[in-house]
Amino acid sequence: MENNMTDEMIVGRNSVMEAIKSGRVNKILLAKGDRQGSIREVIGVAKEKGILIQDVDIKKINDLAKGLRHQGVLAYVAPVEYVELEDILAKAEAAGQPPFIVLLDELEDPHNLGAILRTADAAGVHGVLIPKRRSCPLSATVAKTSAGAVEYVPVAKIGNVAQTIKELQRLGMWVVGADMDGDKDYYEADLTGPLVLVIGSEGKGIGRLTKEVCDFLVRIPMQGKINSLNASVAGSILMYESMKQRQIK
CATH class of the missing domain: 3.30.1330.30 (Ribosomal protein L30/S12)
Known part of the structure; x- marks a missing residue:
């Protein structure tokens, strides 16, 4: 058996x-x-x-x-079923809201993924996209770290990241990448409307090809000696900034 x-x-x-x-x-x-x-x-x-x-x-x-x-x-x-990108877009449409999606560019730490899912649930994100290769999959560790959010935030596996971004742009979505060499501080950017937030991997950040296809890049200002934040912390800051802007608008 x-x-x-x-x-x-x-x-x-x-x-x-x-x-x-x-x-x-x-x-x-x-x-x-x-x-x-x-x-x-x-x-x-x-x-x-x-x-x-x-x-x-x-x-x-x-x-x-x-x-x-x-x-x-x-x-x-995985502890739960993956969904398709179309399912995430349909979830936003059913709620009568512009799609709010987080795309993780080769994030490899399960604790970071779990933390991001937890914040995504709290901030009203409709779904999270992860590449099929060179990326942390859903696992028991992710589920535990997410404190149950893995049950509520749909996760879709995608193929080529740049191609997926272009597809989302054709659907009318703005794609914003988090990068320390960004064009503007994150709170100066319009993070409302149909939005994809791109968060890079631990240490390496967003890949070069991914940066090139983003509509623009935003940075998180830092005044200390360390020049980067943990991926889940950076993601949380941006997700909550977007939520704040949506509530004010």
Whole structure:
């Protein structure tokens, strides 16, 4: 019998296939050399959905499965289902509000992601976008840090960040990136209306290509010796500034 192992891992071909169909899988581990029967269908559906597949020695899966019958496949899963970008836009429309979206450019720390989701819920953000690759996925750590906000803030996985930004711009949204070399201080910018706030990764910030397609960049003024803020802190400042401006307008 196939079983869920923890809230982050699932083993067995049928269980993994169902998790893939539900949109909860972050990454799949496959035993090297095993490509017969139903495993081929698992691989095909996973590739269609853009899920990362990693070939590993079967010993690694044995160690992780801790005696459960895994059939050469293990999946890391999110605590909630991911949504599509269209679902986030529909949520804003149903509320009669201009879309308010946060896009995380290769954020890798689960504690930062959880904190951002918590603030996003409090600040009225309609959804959060994360890249499929080189980005922290939803996990039990994210869920715990979010204090339950992961249940209320929809999260969508996206492909190419620059292409997604251009698509949102075509839909009439303004895209504002947080960067220490920004054009203006964040409180001088208009953060109302259909808005996408782009927050960069820890240490590196927003990528060069992402900066180039943003409509403009804003900076958070700093007077101390440190020249950058934690990603979740920077995100919180900008989300609350946008909320304040929306309430005043």
